Amino acid sequence: MVDWKNPPRLFIPGPVKVNDDVLQQLARPTLAHRGKEYAQLHGETTDMLKKIFFTDQNVFLSTSSASGIWEAAIRNCVGFDETVLAACCGAFSDKWATVAGNCGRNVEELKVDWGKPTLPEAIDKKLAAGKYAAITLMYNETSTGLTNPVYEISKMMKQKHPDVLVFVDSVSAMVALPLHFDELGWDVTFASVQKAFAIPPGLTVALVSSRALEKSKDVPGRGYYFDFQLFAKSAAKNQTPTTPNIPHIMALNYQCKKLLAEGMENVWQRHKKMGEFTRNWAKEKFALFCDEKYASNTLTAVKNTRGFNVAETINAIQEKHNTIFGNGYGKLKEQTFRIAHMGDITLDDLKELLGWLDDEIG
């Protein structure tokens, strides 16, 4: 029987641990979504998000998980006669390429081995050799624990391929890793809130550039639920096109206030420290799955060099300590395991978990 009063502590790379004070925000009274109280909540929240991501462009709140915006970016900004270049470096980037294909668009993949980064030179070469309307990129590939050099890639894109739209999945990066949206010149980026925002799942924050919005006007078949034009029209009134999950937006508002009070530099630094701590443990006891240079500060994928049974160990730690960490993703199951260190997870939480792991696998 599940003990609902004492649910497991989460160290999986999403959903992550949610603090009680954040949970309380989801219990506040519901507002009328066309009323002035909601508009105030919406406007205040998106204004804070603009500061957090250093942007003056569009911020949309989508009542969906992040996968909805995978689809939205493609359906709003890529015509049926255009081609998307999908930079693939793991399970999530692969899935985005599949989604683009499912939306009926032409997709070409630029693949690297899992654990390897997508590098600017490879993208440049591919883009120079063909005609592409957009590129899909992963900021942080959650299946391999890898952070792509997105600042370098963006610099190259601005210099050499300024007309290609840049869509970036920042799901396991947003808030925890630097993201200067306007300076980077990105067109669409997004994250669901169950990752580094440390809120229960059910809401996604999307940033959309003015030029992406402009382009979407002429793209046919955008659908309804994720139509950027409708989002923009509503956002001008501090509303969403359909009824939003207001409890989550209250929690998001609360988390944004805390992030700004802490200061983004400090937030990034806090994640860096947790990343370094976990990597040091991983290197001493095992090995990192990806090159250390590209290892993520939001989660660590550890190579299971000792061949222990990951699933059994996860069960054992849950039995004894009511705590769950992540097995490897997809084909990396058992070969790797993953520990999240993002959002409201603390260094003390990590010390406790890694201590239990040490006890379990000696």
Ligand SMILES: *Cc1c(COP(=O)(O)O)cnc(C)c1O
């Ligand atoms: C979790 C995750 C997703 C999927 O997000 P949902 O909110 O479940 O749709 C996509 N991309 C990355 C990198 C992720 O970590």
